[in-house]
Amino acid sequence: MNAIPTTIEQEFNTIDFGHKSRNDRSKAILKALFANPQESINAACDKWKDAKGAYRFLQNSQVDSDEILSAHRRATIQRIKFQKVVCVAQDTTELDFGNHAPDDVRCLNQAERRGLYDHSSVVFTPEKLCLGVLDVDFFDRSEESLGNAAERKTDPIEDKESFRWLQGYRRCCQLASQCPQTQIVSLADREGDIYDIFVEAEKHECPADFVIRSxxxxxxxxxxxxxxxxxxxxxxxxxxxxxxxxxxxxxxxxxxxxxxxxxxxxxxxxxxxxxxxxxxxxxxxxxxxxxxxxxxxxxxxxxxxxxxxxxxxxxxxxxxxxxIVDYYVARWPVEMFFRVYKSGCRVEDIMLETKSRLIRALMFYKVVAWRILFVTFLGRECPELPSDVVFSEAEWKSVWKIVEETEPPKSAPELSQFIPMLAQLGGYNRRKHDGPPGMETIWRGTRRMMDFALAWRSFGPPVSAEH
The missing domain is CATH 3.90.350.10 (Transposase Inhibitor Protein From Tn5; Chain A, domain 1)
Incomplete structure (x- = not known):
């Protein structure tokens, strides 16, 4: 598969905040959060000056939260162009921030529950390999709106929360025009059964296909x-x-x-x-x-x-x-994506003072969650790929040295061999009869790998120029 970044910060190669220092800072933050996805932002940064720089970045009003995701979206579209078919799964999850919610965050489904709804469009191949996050829509509710769904039944679609599903489908149509050689299939569960989507598909000049559970x-x-x-x-x-x-x-x-x-x-x-x-x-x-x-x-x-x-x-x-059935089944990994995002990255534990700062941080964790899920399934779907397609030389060689206790080979091992080694660092037993490693062992192993790779670059043998 082409367009695979060797390091996660390469996802931000096209990021543009109008200033090199902000661009560099965004890459540093992404790298730090990926290395320690379950830690707080403060703990994920190695030094206080890095943590202070991350917090300043998140509170900078000149940092457009959409640009954080847009760089990843552009990289995702490049991966999509190499596929014959991709499935874009829309889904919504709750982010409950409890007693530490930012002051300007409103309600979920009850007045006492404060948080955000996260409606994401996540791209998968029919074989369930996650290619990236296409879009995110965060929203909350006012106390006055709770319990009034029946009264809004005849409102224009643009005034309803369900409009987000139509917007998500329209973005798939835009994607279809950007990637004319790739078939785009929009997927949604029962909440996405919106009649306006069916009308949109028939009148659109470049429609995406859809599979929606009724x-x-x-x-x-x-x-x-x-x-x-x-x-x-x-x-x-x-x-x-x-x-x-x-x-x-x-x-x-x-x-x-x-x-x-x-x-x-x-x-x-x-x-x-x-x-x-x-x-x-x-x-x-x-x-x-x-x-x-x-x-x-x-x-x-x-x-x-x-x-x-x-x-x-x-x-x-x-x-x-x-x-059609297979495409609908390809929607299931979006639930795994949210599990990595919420449990693996612990985004509901984030403590920031305002909604805008929180959303900027959440955009980073979207990319982190993608990378974890991508690596997990890439090893299953493309086991013959050499591991240096995804991992840097310092990363795969340091893991080999620690796990195998021998000198690394000259050529990078295949992913089928390397991913279990990486997961072993996270608690995977790596016995012959064990199934493939899961996401949790891989993200724990990745955290340790990043530390080993840093030591390898600093104290190990010379590393060739990494791309």
Whole structure:
């Protein structure tokens, strides 16, 4: 795979704050936070002068928080251009800052809970390799707005929180125009079932495709003669009564609500017109592919899979239908991304005085979380790559020396060999029967690697010029 940065600070090669010192400072901060993602900003910086420089940077009103992410976005787009297909997963998570929230941060879903909602668009390959963060939207709520969702049902989409999903899809369309050789597929779970997205896809000159899990009860344009009155046929009932397209098995990872298992799925699909919801009756009808995925022989404990997927993609044969299911499954790693971001980087522990400073810091941690997830899955998806594609000479050689207790080879080992070594520094046992290392052992190992690499550069043998 091309466009892979050897060091995390290379993500900021195009950053521009209008002053070299601020550009250099941003790279130093990113490097320090990546080396110690679970520490406070103060503890992550080696010296007090570096910590003081980081805090001054975060409070500098001339530092545009979007530019912090924009440099990473530009690098992400370069990686996207080497792919035939990418999936952009939108999702929202809560950041609860408890009793240490900045003074100007407002509410989450309750008046006493203060924090930010983080709505991110994260790019993955269909094989679940994380390529980067495309965009982030932070928002909070006023106390007066809590509990008023029903009253806002007929408001224009631009005035609703759900507008962020439409904005996210529009950014995918922009990405499609920037990367014309790459198919862009926008993914969303039930909260992203926004009718305006379907309308946008049909009228856009350069649309991105989409796969969205249905939440709303949607109707077809045809009247339901059996029900009588002003009742319309229901989309879900139509696909439930359609012929079985195929079956397949997928591996479900363990979650807090279920144990890991192999799920057997029955899959049905139709292509149909859908009428707009009553509150949006001025909008036109749209044509959607509707795919129903139902688990058979499941545990019956409330975790059985039952997905109704809406898509712009064709369903001409069973392979097309399975492709829609596979793309939706490719959304799952966004939850891993948030886990790294919140648990691995401990962003909810950040203590800064204002919302603007906090958001600048969170933008750095977005890039840190990407890098951790990227390295974790790159070793699985591209195991034959030499490790110096991702790691500097000082990094891989110092890890080899510590773990293997022998002189490093002249050529960098493959990622399949190096990633378990790195994870061993973080507590991975590296036994023959063990599965691949997880994110937590890799980010702990990375922290130790950065210290070893610093010592290697300072006290070890000469290191060749690193790119």
């Amino acid at each position: 939440k709303q009860v949607r109707s077809l344009p045809e009247k339901d003669e059996q029900a009588g009155g002003n009742t319309y046929k229901k989309m879900r009932e139509e696909v439930e009564n359609s012929n079985l397209v195929t079956t397949r098995q997928i591996e479900l990872p363990a979650t807090a609500k279920r144990a890991a298992r192999t799920a057997t799925l029955e899959i049905r699909a139709i292509r149909t017109k859908v009428k707009p919801p009553h509150a949006r009756s001025a909008l036109p009808e749209v044509t959607l592919s509707v795919v129903l995925v139902q688990e058979v022989g499941g545990p019956g404990d409330g975790t059985d899979l039952n997905w109704l997927l809406l898509s712009s993609l064709p369903i001409d044969d069973y392979q097309d239908v399975l492709r």
